Amino acid sequence: xxxxxxxxxxxxxxxxxxxxxxxxxxxxxxxxxxxxxxxxxxxxxxxxxxxxxxxxxxxxxxxxxxxxxxxxxxxxxxxxxxxxxxxxxxxxxxxxxxxxxxxxxxxxxxxxxxxxxxxxxxxxxxxxxxxxxxxxxxxxxxxxxxxxxxxxxxxxxxxxxxxxxxxxxxxxxxxxxxxxxxxxxxxxxxxxxxxxxxxxxxxxxxxxxxxxxxxxxxxxxxxxxxxxxxxxxxxxxxxxxxxxxxxxxxxxxxxxxxxxxxxxxxxxxxxxxxxxxxxxxxxxxxxxxxxxxxxxxxxxxxxxxxxxxxxxxxxxxxxxxxxxxxxxxxxxxxxxxxxxxxxxxxxxxxxxxxxxxxxxxxxxxxxxxxxxxxxxxxxxxxxxxxxxxxxxxxxxxx
Numbered sequence: 001x002x003x004x005x006x007x008x009x010x011x012x013x014x015x016x017x018x019x020x021x022x023x024x025x026x027x028x029x030x031x032x033x034x035x036x037x038x039x040x041x042x043x044x045x046x047x048x049x050x051x052x053x054x055x056x057x058x059x060x061x062x063x064x065x066x067x068x069x070x071x072x073x074x075x076x077x078x079x080x081x082x083x084x085x086x087x088x089x090x091x092x093x094x095x096x097x098x099x100x101x102x103x104x105x106x107x108x109x110x111x112x113x114x115x116x117x118x119x120x121x122x123x124x125x126x127x128x129x130x131x132x133x134x135x136x137x138x139x140x141x142x143x144x145x146x147x148x149x150x151x152x153x154x155x156x157x158x159x160x161x162x163x164x165x166x167x168x169x170x171x172x173x174x175x176x177x178x179x180x181x182x183x184x185x186x187x188x189x190x191x192x193x194x195x196x197x198x199x200x201x202x203x204x205x206x207x208x209x210x211x212x213x214x215x216x217x218x219x220x221x222x223x224x225x226x227x228x229x230x231x232x233x234x235x236x237x238x239x240x241x242x243x244x245x246x247x248x249x250x251x252x253x254x255x256x257x258x259x260x261x262x263x264x265x266x267x268x269x270x271x272x273x274x275x276x277x278x279x280x281x282x283x284x285x286x287x288x289x290x291x292x293x294x295x296x297x298x299x300x301x302x303x304x305x306x307x308x309x310x311x312x313x314x315x316x317x318x319x320x321x322x323x324x325x326x327x328x329x330x331x332x333x334x335x336x337x338x339x340x341x342x343x344x345x346x347x348x349x350x351x352x353x354x355x356x357x358x359x360x361x362x363x364x365x366x367x368x369x370x371x372x373x374x375x376x377x378x379x380x381x382x383x384x385x386x387x388x389x390x391x392x393x394x395x396x397x398x
Contacts, residue, residue, distance in 0.1 A: 007173030012135030055106025110326025130256025247299025
């Protein structure tokens, strides 16, 4: 695989770390700014909403730029957002810094996915996307725990300076290693928007919202689920999250390879496996060993869907994939927010934390249904377009 993928993965690692590390530092940040935990929680939810909102306008702003230059600009915005968070004199300024950093998130992964796919042969594109996404998954295994430890030891501002430094490393790597190729001729912003007339593009985006949302319906509430239902101590949760992160890394890489060989069948398998794992988690979360095994599988099957979902969206967009790719990254975050809200409704209705797994299983099952519909449409179109005389004639009726 090209070294340029390493530069993209470093950028993804920094972005993944800044997205998730704030959860471990929320008490320190809230105390420093004199706000309550619920108010400080907007540093998480505000980031997610800004990712979904920023994907399209940031990609549009760079529509006439070469993709490498756009990636460099996005990394500069990312560095500035984290530096602003580190320097913030008050809560409102830090929230602004989080929003600035989040605005580059969707466009970076969207444009980066297209660049990664262009760096390799057509039969290795999903694996290339998976390698870039590995930076995001490794962030959960290494970046978040290390960032949390750094922030608790030296103050939370040190974490955001460290993340800004990761952004600088990504910026240098992209400048040095990513080739500066011209954009494909004839692909205008109008053409990029034109792909959204395709029902297959919207099916792919909806699959992402439901499929990835299914993971986070459960994962959002995994800490209280593990302590109150499975009986783990609070101090064990961080290690359980590392285990989930390892499952993410493995699932992402395996999912990328399978998506290269069998795009739709691998997506069917990953979504079906995710549905089963979530349904099982509603029962296995009651005991420690089964809960640990299921949590690992949740990370594995959940992130095995990521390369296939991203590749499916880009393939459905044909020759103008950049904007569709960025929108699909926003769909990942929209699914996270929707799933967390639905899970909260179930808990507020008086059901236990383990009941959120049924919400996740229902969403994953819905994504599987949409994938089957998309696959059937593909087969029908291929059959209608195949003029081969070797095709069997229809059976006579009557």
